[in-house]
Amino acid sequence: MRHSARAALLAAAILLLPQPAAAQADVATADEIRRAVKVWMGQNLQAPDGSYQIRLDDPLSVVPTGDRYRLILPGGVVDLDDGVLFHFAAISADLVPLPSGWYDVNWTIGSGHHFERPDEPDLTISFGGQSGRGVFAPEYQTMMSSDASLSRIIVTDGSNGNAVIDEVRVSMRSEEVAPGIYDAAQTAVLSGFSIAETGQGALIRFDSLQIDGTTERARMAAITAFNRRVQELTRQAATINDQAELDAAMAAYAEVFDTGTPLFAGGSAGMRLNGLTATDGIEQFALGEGRMSVLFDGLDEALSSVSIEIGSEGVATNNPEIERFLPTESRFRLAAIDLPNAEIVDVLAQSMGSMVETGPETAMMMAGITLQQALLGAGSTLEIGPIRAVSPLAQVDIQGLVHPEPASPYSVAAEIDMTIAGLDALIGELQSTGGDEEAIKFLTVLQALGGQGADTGAGAVRTYAFRLDATGNLLLNGADLMPLIGSFQ
16 A cells, blocks of 8 residues: 555656646756656655655656656655654656646556664565556646556565555546536555464455545536645644734635635545454454445535445354354444535634634534534434344344424424344343343333334334424333433433
8 A cells, every 4th residue: 555655646746747838858848847846845745844854865857758758756765753764666657748738647666665663673565566557637736547556565574474465456537527627436446455473374354445436526626726725724834833823824724615616516435345354363253345435415506415324244253152242234324415515614614713712612612503503494304224233133223314393492303213123032142141231121121112013034023213203302102201211310
């Protein structure tokens, strides 16, 4: 992964490349590229507070060669905390000007990366094969498409063991859907990962880890300006010396986030892990698949939505005492619908602007109150579920909705339904194995409160209909739940 990060740094290191004026490379443009990259490195690859320093072995080089420019980012050393030095190898790239004014970029990462650690063996990094190619847009300061890979990556920790990655592959595609507006999709896949100690088998391994992301209708010029301003403010923040400068910095941050121009319409981010196994030499844990995703939609409209989903399958362990209760399958989903975009941005900007004057706690409290009012006014709702947990003994399912209700003293109403299959068997198993007494008491009360549902094949079913009505009453299966809650206080 470190090598992929270095490849990304190379792409970032040419952020300020000038527009190519002609197909044939020339010395003047090469000098402009070199100066632009050097300025960028000084601004972005040196910590403003001096917490780390980067020293290059040789000067940065950009040379015209036929129809392209050969850029050499020399190797060097990064001084990290506690005397640790990261030695990195050179990265070379060929930049071919395209008729669009963009650059076709091919890059190669050198070998010889390692961490030098006081009183410990060096941590070395090697890889077998590589490829890297993409298209860079100077006006947007980013890659518009890319394909890169590293294979057979080995990280060796002296004589203690090593980590192995069969392959890391990163790709990105973008498509212009309107002038200056793009849809994009990114994928990173890490395959065949394992960590092993010397003389032992793999302690941790997994088949693949995939990370995906999309953006819809991204306004590239606005995003570029936003990123530039945030970087500028971040550098300035590192040199703040008094309260007046801090006040000005917070006000500037608030102004950046309250632009009134949406950067993109929506997007998604997801992660999927397959074939995980872990062991301490005695106990073993396995995960067939774990996944998480976040989805945003409608960010360029008056109302938006956001949802998050987490799930897992194939969970197992070699400890039978745990495995009987361990959820082998799970799913969790929440979705917020009809969120008022302008009001949310205003609340965030105002809280940042007032944070210095009122203090973080007061600013966040006031922001919470204002945000709640904005959500209720917009009719925002919270969808709960489907939520599911399945174990060898029991299964839980939850589904519900929380929505505004002006007549309620709480300003909201809710309808949440839950079913538990196999609760009787779960309680019996805990009692027979000497389970936690408090847990048994809680589950017994839960058992008594549930309605009788139809057996679905997973055991006797208990049903629970929770309602927060317009009068503020909290009901369970039609009965007032407040006396029971009061008995636990």
